[in-house]
Amino acid sequence: MDVSQKRRVSRLKRQARVRKKIRGTSECPRLSVFRSAKHIYAQIIEDGTGKTLVAASSLGKDVELVSCGNVDAAKAVGSAIAKKALDQNITNVVFDRNGFLYQGRIQALADAAREAGLKL
Numbered sequence: 001m002d003v004s005q006k007r008r009v010s011r012l013k014r015q016a017r018v019r020k021k022i023r024g025t026s027e028c029p030r031l032s033v034f035r036s037a038k039h040i041y042a043q044i045i046e047d048g049t050g051k052t053l054v055a056a057s058s059l060g061k062d063v064e065l066v067s068c069g070n071v072d073a074a075k076a077v078g079s080a081i082a083k084k085a086l087d088q089n090i091t092n093v094v095f096d097r098n099g100f101l102y103q104g105r106i107q108a109l110a111d112a113a114r115e116a117g118l119k120l
Contacts, residue, residue: 015099022094023047031081031093031120033109035100038069042081042109044093054088056081074105078112086117095120 001009024030024047034041043055056077058068063076085093093113100106114120 011099013099018096018099022096024094024096028092028094029053029090030096031113031118032096033098033100033106035098035105036069040069040074040077040105040109042077042113044081044085044090053090054081054084056084071105071108074108075112078109079116081109082113082116082118091117092119 022030024045026046026048029044029046031042031044039058041055041057041059044053045051046053056063058065058073058077060077060080063073063080065073065076067073085091095110097106102110110120
């Protein structure tokens with residue numbers, strides 16, 4: 001197993017460990033974040049039915065970006081997901097970092113969502 005496979009397996013183990021504890025309900029859905037090398041994605045999921053209620057990403061047309069894979073893009077996606085969630089009367093969410101470390105782009109997205117009005 002090479003380094004990239006070990007890194008991916010480690011993230012999936014962290015993801016499973018966190019998912020045992022975090023569940024999104026209809027009152028408090030789950031804000032899940034995925035970070036790739038070039039983009040960042042966020043979606044609000046209601047785990048009871050398995051439906052995605054709101055989604056935003058650095059690929060979306062509603063997010064104005066110069067570069068897609070940096071902290072500024074994460075802040076823009078965080079504020080966009082918060083705005084969409086508040087439009088659907090979703091104020092409380094449980095943050096799921098999806099096995100990623102809570103630093104850099106993940107932290108920037110969460111902070112921007114908090115500043116835009118979501119309660120994480």
